[in-house]
Amino acid sequence: xxxxxxxxxxxxxxxxxxxxxxxxxxxxxxxxxxxxxxxxxxxxxxxxxxxxxxxxxxxxxxxxxxxxxxxxxxxxxxxxxxxxxxxxxxxxxxxxxxxxxxxxxxxxxxxxxxxxxxxxxxxxxxxxxxxxxxxxxxxxxxxxxxxxxxxxxxxxxxxxxxxxxxxxxxxxxxxxxxxxxxxxxxxxxxxxxxxxxxxxxxxxxxxxxxxxxxxxxxxxxxxxxxxxxxxxxxxxxxxxxxxxxxxxxxxxxxxxxxxxxxxxxxxxxxxxxxxxxxxxxxxxxxxxxxxxxxxxxxxxxxxxxxxxxxxxxxxxxxxxxxxxxxxxxxxxxxxxxxxxxxxxxxxxxxxxxxxxxxxxxxxxxxxxxxxxxxxxxxxxxxxxxxxxxxxxxxxxxxxxxxxxxxxxxxxxxxxxxxxxxxxxxxxxxxxxxxxxxxxxxxxxxxxxxxxxxxxxxxxxxxxxxxxxxxxxxxxxxxxxxxxxxxxxxxxxxxxxxxxxxxxxxxxxxxxxxxxxxxxxxxxxxxxxxxxxxxxxxxxxxxxxxxxxxxxxxxxxxxxxxxxxxxxxxxxxxxxxxxxxxxxxxxxxxxxxxxxxxxxxxxxxxxxxxxxxxxxxxxxxxxxx
Amino acid sequence: xxxxxxxxxxxxxxxxxxxxxxxxxxxxxxxxxxxxxxxxxxxxxxxxxxxxxxxxxxxxxxxxxxxxxxxxxxxxxxxxxxxxxxxxxxxxxxxxxxxxxxxxxxxxxxxxxxxxxxxxxxxxxxxxxxxxxxxxxxxxxxxxxxxxxxxxxxxxxxxxxxxxxxxxxxxxxxxxxxxxxxxxxxxxxxxxxxxxxxxxxxxxxxxxxxxxxxxxxxxxxxxxxxxxxxxxxx
Numbered sequence: 003x004x005x006x007x008x009x010x011x012x013x014x015x016x017x018x019x020x021x022x023x024x025x026x027x028x029x030x031x032x033x034x035x036x037x038x039x040x041x042x043x044x045x046x047x048x049x050x051x052x053x054x055x056x057x058x059x060x061x062x063x064x065x066x067x068x069x070x071x072x073x074x075x076x077x078x079x080x081x082x083x084x085x086x087x088x089x090x091x092x093x094x095x096x097x098x099x100x101x102x103x104x105x106x107x108x109x110x111x112x113x114x115x116x117x118x119x120x121x122x123x124x125x126x127x128x129x130x131x132x133x134x135x136x137x138x139x140x141x142x143x144x145x146x147x148x149x150x151x152x153x154x155x156x157x158x159x160x161x162x163x164x165x166x167x168x169x170x171x172x173x174x175x176x177x178x179x180x181x182x183x184x185x186x187x188x189x190x191x192x193x194x195x196x197x198x199x200x201x202x203x204x205x206x207x208x209x210x211x212x213x214x215x216x217x218x219x220x221x222x223x224x225x226x227x228x229x230x231x232x233x234x235x236x237x238x239x240x241x242x243x244x245x246x247x248x249x250x251x252x253x254x255x256x257x258x259x260x261x262x263x264x265x266x267x268x269x270x271x272x273x274x275x276x277x278x279x280x281x282x283x284x285x286x287x288x289x290x291x292x293x294x295x296x297x298x299x300x301x302x303x304x305x306x307x308x309x310x311x312x313x314x315x316x317x318x319x320x321x322x323x324x325x326x327x328x329x330x331x332x333x334x335x336x337x338x339x340x341x342x343x344x345x346x347x348x349x350x351x352x353x354x355x356x357x358x359x360x361x362x363x364x365x366x367x368x369x370x371x372x373x374x375x376x377x378x379x380x381x382x383x384x385x386x387x388x389x390x391x392x393x394x395x396x397x398x399x400x401x402x403x404x405x406x407x408x409x410x411x412x413x414x415x416x417x418x419x420x421x422x423x424x425x426x427x428x429x430x431x432x433x434x435x436x437x438x439x440x441x442x443x444x445x446x447x448x449x450x451x452x453x454x455x456x457x458x459x460x461x462x463x464x465x466x467x468x469x470x471x472x473x474x475x476x477x478x479x480x481x482x483x484x485x486x487x488x489x490x491x492x493x494x495x496x497x498x499x500x501x502x503x504x505x506x507x508x509x510x511x512x513x514x515x516x517x518x519x520x521x522x523x524x525x526x527x528x529x530x531x532x533x534x535x536x537x538x539x540x541x542x543x544x545x546x547x548x549x550x551x552x553x554x555x556x557x558x559x560x561x562x563x564x565x566x567x568x569x570x571x572x573x574x575x576x577x578x579x580x581x582x583x584x585x586x587x588x589x590x591x592x593x594x595x596x597x598x599x600x601x602x603x604x605x606x607x608x609x610x611x612x613x614x615x616x617x618x619x620x621x622x623x624x625x626x
Numbered sequence: 627x628x629x630x631x632x633x634x635x636x637x638x639x640x641x642x643x644x645x646x647x648x649x650x651x652x653x654x655x656x657x658x659x660x661x662x663x664x665x666x667x668x669x670x671x672x673x674x675x676x677x678x679x680x681x682x683x684x685x686x687x688x689x690x691x692x693x694x695x696x697x698x699x700x701x702x703x704x705x706x707x708x709x710x711x712x713x714x715x716x717x718x719x720x721x722x723x724x725x726x727x728x729x730x731x732x733x734x735x736x737x738x739x740x741x742x743x744x745x746x747x748x749x750x751x752x753x754x755x756x757x758x759x760x761x762x763x764x765x766x767x768x769x770x771x772x773x774x775x776x777x778x779x780x781x782x783x784x785x786x787x788x789x790x791x792x793x794x795x796x797x798x799x800x801x802x803x804x805x806x807x808x809x810x811x812x813x814x815x816x817x818x819x820x821x822x823x824x825x826x827x828x829x830x831x832x833x834x835x836x837x838x839x840x841x842x843x844x845x846x847x848x849x850x851x852x853x854x855x856x857x858x859x860x
Contacts, residue, residue, distance in 0.1 A: 008684060009840025256647050
């Protein structure tokens with residue numbers, strides 16, 4: 003058991019990050035269980051504690067009699083320095099046990115810029131960084147989460163990955179482990195990996211041979227063990243009412259990023275925005291039932307004491323029974339002072355009316371995501387939103403009293419011209435002038451937040467070469483100079499980070515050397531702008547003899563094998579190619595949840611169906 | 627409205643959470659307890675609750691006081707049991723009393739909880755790193771001094787504070803197991819006070835008290851007004 007002296011805790015920022023003992027944390031007797039699972043996020047306590055996936059898996063694992071699941075997050079730099087100086091190993095927040103004593107250390111892979119922190123945590127734990135260096139005593143390092151649809155850049159650091167939704171498969175992994183352990187661990191470490199590889203959705207990277215062609219491009223990946231599948235499909239929950247959801251969240255003593263109840267209405271979004279990785283990787287739409295959500299809401303308020311609940315999903319306003327659910331929640335929690343919020347708003351008056359009904363504090367402002375500045379480019383990305391939609395929505399918002407609007411855009415999308423960039427400024431100015439028209443006076447703030455587009459695997463834009471950093475910066479300047487209205491405020495993302503993310507997210511296994519080198523040379527918390535060390539990363543690419551631009555800026559050939567195709571969310575390459583061609587032709591694709599099937603391939607290949615309660619009601623009526 | 631005063635602890639498990647975080651934790655506990663709590667008006671309603679003197683980060687306490695209001699009068703045992711059951715590790719409810727508002731004819735209302743605080747008693751436990759006699763001498767020398775200045779540096783400003791004006795009694799020294807135990811009786815005024823950690827720092831740095839400063843633990847054992855525990859003022 004690790005005990006931190008008062009002088010250490012007095013010396014670090016936010017010491018309660020490291021002291022545990024939260025309400026609803028689960029404490030089990032170490033010797034009473036067979037499987038010890040540490041769930042990790044390679045980011046701060048406040049970020050890690052806010053992750054819904056980890057909250058769910060924590061309860062699923064702890065609901066098993068044979069398993070104890072504990073938490074661990076990345077220590078902040080001040081704490082890390084003390085831990086290294088005094089040789090304090092990384093420890094868990096429940097039993098304060100050294101992490102390397104756990105059977106599993108599972109990382110949620112939320113975004114590419116935390117990869118250096120994963121290595122740092124392994125090192126602090128005293129676990130060998132490279133999977134090949136781990137002996138039979140070492141913990142199994144597991145990864146799961148949004149970036150698993152290209153795990154190659156970190157494949158050599160992990161023993162296995164879990165693709166897709168974890169509620170069922172995480173339990174199968176624990177079960178497989180307990181059985182293997184009780185049988186006396188046949189075959190040692192590799193013996194377990196062979197067993198776990200038999201489960202659907204599990205990818206054991208060491209069981210594959212990777213080849214590159216004469217140009218140095220990835221050419222093939224082939225299984226070398228009989229248990230390894232040639233293609234691994236993600237796991238998907240067919241009926242979200244049938245699996246466990248968070249009921250007793252661990253309650254932090256200090257403020258965290260999302261310090262409220264998260265009620266997940268549904269998974270998936272099939273609006274089909276062509277840049278969006280979440281849009282392809284969480285297909286198809288599966289809604290929870292209104293009754294189930296109502297029951298969960300009650301349990302969560304009672305067990306947490308929170309007075310704020312966020313109705314979360316990729317596009318919450320698309321929940322088919324949202325109006326009814328909100329009415330249910332209003333009546334269930336009348337007099338309990340619980341407030342409800344929607345994290346994302348659709349650009350229409352339904353969303354505005356709902357936001358108004360939810361009494362979101364006016365001053366906080368409304369956020370919309372038109373994503374591109376011209377209709378042409380919005381058609382390219384299949385955004386399906388017109389300028390008229392936006393004007394109607396903001397007009398309704400201004401009439402309801404909102405004075406602040408935030409608009410999200412991307413820069414560097416395929417086919418983008420200077421006209422599209424200037425279009426962002428023009429659109430924002432029209433929104434500002436709409437306020438004057440509605441209210442007869444000035445007094446609005448329109449904030450435009452513009453990120454740099456990063457092409458992602460398994461999207462229709464996965465072949466597209468990302469813009470160079472200098473070009474991003476030129477377009478940022480162009481946009482800045484194009485804004486003439488004082489009411490418009492401009493924020494943009496750091497292009498230095500975006501191009502690195504671009505290289506890593508479409509990287510192959512050779513990128514792991516670069517990540518290792520960058521970490522060795524001091525890279526950590528790369529997602530925190532003030533800690534990002536651009537030079538260290540460029541130097542790491544140079545030391546490894548790898549041209550970063552080959553990964554970020556090179557447009558891939560349609561016929562070229564891609565290093566991420568063997569780990570798939572189920573969307574077919576033909577669908578992605580069709581969508582690319584339609585993008586270039588500026589043609590729209592309908593949302594399949596109510597409209598025509600776009601043939602993405604997910605439902606047949608994963609044997610899963612859309613769950614949309616209103617569509618079902620419609621079908622029932624039609625059948626009668 | 628029906629007002630109650632609670633005496634709570636801040637245990638070792640949560641010694642490193644701030645005063646503000648402690649208040650948030652109590653607000654959620656009252657909500658979990660399903661008490662008919664009174665809320666402030668407005669867009670962002672909050673529980674009507676107030677606290678006595680804030681505790682420094684790292685200090686535990688047997689004497690945290692909170693006043694809160696309910697919209698219905700419940701009997702003391704019901705509130706006590708419901709609130710106790712909803713508290714997180716590190717917080718225990720020791721006593722609970724209704725706050726009797728004086729009748730209008732009796733004149734003044736109860737003072738705000740914070741304004742009632744006049745005095746705090748703290749115990750400091752620290753490993754002895756040297757000679758026991760030297761430790762006793764250091765404390766005696768400190769107690770005998772007529773004027774002691776502490777140089778307080780905060781991110782906002784730096785100033786010198788005369789410490790002895792806040793010492794209600796001489797610092798007592800004893801042994802508890804193999805730890806040195808110091809008891810400090812400190813005056814808390816509307817215009818200022820001195821922290822027990824600051825006195826310890828002075829004792830160590832200026833008077834040569836041989837203890838391991840980095841391993842010292844501080845506990846507030848009492849918080850008083852008019853010579854009584856705050857819970858006995860209602």
